Amino acid sequence: MAHDIIIVGAGPAGLTASIYAARAGMDVVVLEKSMPGGYVALTDIIENYPGFPDGIKGIELAEKMKKQALRFEVDIVGTEVKKIEASPPTFQVQTSSQPYAAPAVIIATGTSPRKLLIPGEEELRGRGVSYCATCDGPLFKDRKVAVIGCGNSGLQEGHFLLNFAKDVVFVEYLTRITADKVLQNKFEHEDRARFILGAMLVSINGKDKVESITVKKRSDNSEETVAVDGVFIFVGTTPASECVQGIVELDKHGFVVTNQDLETSVKGLYAAGDIRAKHIRQVVTACGEGTEAAINAYHYVESLHV
Numbered sequence: 001m002a003h004d005i006i007i008v009g010a011g012p013a014g015l016t017a018s019i020y021a022a023r024a025g026m027d028v029v030v031l032e033k034s035m036p037g038g039y040v041a042l043t044d045i046i047e048n049y050p051g052f053p054d055g056i057k058g059i060e061l062a063e064k065m066k067k068q069a070l071r072f073e074v075d076i077v078g079t080e081v082k083k084i085e086a087s088p089p090t091f092q093v094q095t096s097s098q099p100y101a102a103p104a105v106i107i108a109t110g111t112s113p114r115k116l117l118i119p120g121e122e123e124l125r126g127r128g129v130s131y132c133a134t135c136d137g138p139l140f141k142d143r144k145v146a147v148i149g150c151g152n153s154g155l156q157e158g159h160f161l162l163n164f165a166k167d168v169v170f171v172e173y174l175t176r177i178t179a180d181k182v183l184q185n186k187f188e189h190e191d192r193a194r195f196i197l198g199a200m201l202v203s204i205n206g207k208d209k210v211e212s213i214t215v216k217k218r219s220d221n222s223e224e225t226v227a228v229d230g231v232f233i234f235v236g237t238t239p240a241s242e243c244v245q246g247i248v249e250l251d252k253h254g255f256v257v258t259n260q261d262l263e264t265s266v267k268g269l270y271a272a273g274d275i276r277a278k279h280i281r282q283v284v285t286a287c288g289e290g291t292e293a294a295i296n297a298y299h300y301v302e303s304l305h306v
Contacts, residue, residue: 003027004301005294006093006102008081008243011038012283013273014108015065016290017297022072024298029102030069031095033080037062038110039237039274040283042132044160047182049283058134061283081109081243086266089304103304104297107244107256107264107271108290111237111281116148120204121233128210128230133157136230142166143229146213148201154234155179159186161232162193169194169226171201171215196224204231239275251277262293270297 005021007014010032021028035041043058052061069076077097084105085092093100113131115121121129130136133147137160145165147158150172156179158168175198177184187193199215202223206212212227239254249257249265255277262270272289274281 001029001098001100003029003100003102005029005104005106005297006031006091006100007106007108008084008093009038009108009110009240009273009275010036010066010076011108011110011273011286012040012062012065013110013275013286013290013293014038014106015069016287017106017108017272017294018069018074018076019072020291020294021298022069022074024294026298026301029075029077029100031077031079031081031093031100033078033096035062036066036076042134044134044157046283084243084247084269086247086269089268091269104268104270104301106290106293106297107241107248107269107275108273108286108293109240109243110274111239113233114236114238116201116233116235118201118203120206120210124204124206124210124231127208128206129204130230130232131234133160133232136232137161137164140165140230144169144227145230145232146171146201146226146228147232147234149234149236150174150177150179150195150197151234151236152179152183155183155187157232157234158193159183162190165192165230167192167194169196169228171199171213172197173200173218174198175218196226199224237274237281241275244269253277261296262289263296268297268300 004026007030040058041062045055047055079095079097083094091105141164144167198218203214214225256271257277270293272293273286
């Protein structure tokens, strides 16, 4: 199916790009393998997105973005992109359903949760091991859970878990909590939260379900086994760049490299949002980059007709 612009990924960057491209008169299709909204839809509360002084639930913000895109008749297709082939002046996009073609493509595939690759993690995934507190938190009512990682995501999701869990134990490899101060303040008077800093998780234990975790103190290599019913892992993300590997320039971590116009090393192929090689990954920056990518892609497509 031929379009003007194909957008891969329906997170904040992809949906924003679709809105701008559609309003510019482009025939736009958005290809998304899961639910629109991306990681935002799995976040409990977002407090730093402008325009919502009291914060907004991630799923609600994602739904608003999707609804706005649909208002401009953006076609959002649930399918997984397998491969992108550049054959100027057209890109061929192979999906799990059917092929698509367009002179411009915007990659907005975002990231996925990084795994620890330790014993028990994969074996007990879905049986106590989770990467999404919003998805699985209600399953642990009145139980004890562990949160791995004390960055913004760890503390934010851990605070959400306290709505259900009896106790939450946090494990952080660094000797300090790196989350924003406003998030740290939420735990000042919370006696159901315990923090184990300067320690690494070495195993998740259990036969048919999570029963405990084993952590090793970095200071003296001593180990401690903590009984928990669930483990929520928030230790960073991995770029979802499989569909463009071998096609565009990636950095050493697998993120897509772009120029100031958000164009990749392949003309007509743009990238926006968390998939880009950059330092700051926030919802608001993803939206801004989606805007830039869409406008630049529009001008590129128009130039082909001059």
